[in-house]
Amino acid sequence: MRSSARALSMSSTVRAEFAALGYGVGLRPPHYSHVLESRPAVDWFEVISENFLVDGGRPLHVLDRVRDDYPVVLHGVSLSIGSADPIDHSYLRRLRQLSERIEAAWISDHLCWTGVGGHNLHDLLPLPYSEEALDHVAARVRCVQDALGRRIALENVSSYLTFCDSVLTEWDFLAAVAERADCAILLDVNNVFVSARNHEFDPHAYLDAVPVERVIQFHLAGHSDCGTHLLDTHDHPVCDAVWELYAAAVQRFGALPTLIEWDDRIPAFDRLHAEAQRAATVAAQAGRDHARRDAAAPLAADHGA
């Protein structure tokens, strides 16, 4: 019996295609046995698509069993939507097959490039925020969505460099890609925080510029402070400043499905689950604060009049 998703408030045409899943965690190999045996009360799981684009064996067996009880989102790292290379249609065919096999809640990947010249750096590199890149990426997203037969969500990445040719801000580029390609946005709050620090912009300005109706999911993760820059390491708990930014994101975009990523120095499952539960608590509090402010606003206006 496949579980039904917890109801959260979402609206608009784009959002209507993405289920209100609640609070999930990334499914990683150290937790496979625990999840299969204990069926923890997590709302949903996200998996790295490429880890399951295999021919057989334990990964697919585990994924099928997990999918029996939980919604699953496919989150890719090799779409390379910004690459100058041709789109890899064999990859897309396999991704679509996997998505259909598990009836994936949705498919996401990153607004980045991961390789060129037929090579894969296995890293998420930023794009120049130029008109050329915008045209290129938007056209490719449409092509990918046609090949997959569904709308995808693109995630903002953490970055450590910027380009001389950029003429747009990252947030304007992200918004423009989403509008032109008619895709959704997976907003990684930690990545906004990391890039804001690395490139000295206001993370709240980022949030304020992203179109509300396009955002369908949040990511949260821990990062490392390397002194000269922050590094998106996914090996720590979410830090307080990112929780605060997450609360601000919930107030702007609503209590959207939220996913905790933890990929290195992976803790016991209960610790990871606790982080997802904290996200639910922070989101609920942010929602209440927002409602109180909305209620108070007319009074403040009256006082000022």
Place this chain on the structure above:
Amino acid sequence: MTTLAETQRLLWQLITAPEGVAAALAADGDRGGSVRAHLLRTVRSDQGLDAAQRLDIYANMYFFRILDVLKEDYPATRALLGDVAFHNLITDYLVRHPPAHFSIREAGRQLPELLAGHPAQTHHPCVADLARYERDLHDAFDAPDAAALRAAALAAIPQQDWPQLRFALHPSVRLLASQWPVHDLRAAVDRGETAADPDPEATWLCVWRDELVVYHRPIAEDELARLAAITRGATFGEVCALADESAPDGDAAQEIAAALARWLANGWLVNAPATR
């Protein structure tokens, strides 16, 4: 203004430079500095970090991410060579075989091939076979699923049809012949023991997956030859003929019957047998 393709090729070239971004730019400086000029036109520098330092963040992540994956894929190879030699080996490897597949699980596929002609074999003659064995374990793990052929399915086949039967090996089966017991070395490393070069000992191995678990078993030389013949599409009659050659004392029929029973029990054979 550089094109997106030019920008990406520049970054790829510098990120994958084996000695790091700074060394690559220094070498470029000796040749006139055109790459550095291109980089400075492409990536912004600021008071915190210059363009090369920013790119070096990516270069480090590229190398160490793949190194970490290959450490997991080849634990005994790494243990035998030692951390420094393994690090240097992967540096060489990535120059010759930069990852091209969408999955990072494929990043180390050609490492056994590189080791087959590598100077590391001078001190560790078994290392290429060891890496091959570790790759076989890795590949068997997520090879295609297939229903193993069971003895009951063969019972109804008329005796006269047997010579023309063709079997296939389960997609997870890997066969390895080595002059060293590389499986014992890997098992020792898995137990947390120190890796030491084994004494030479002719070894034939079958690696396979049954359901979800990967197994290995030492086999006899002639058994490997028969299984290899099956992979080449030999009929059962041709496989038996191989057995005849290797069993001059006349008990070949018994031997092949016992081998067939073993293969079936282990789940090494697939496909309903078909006559020509």
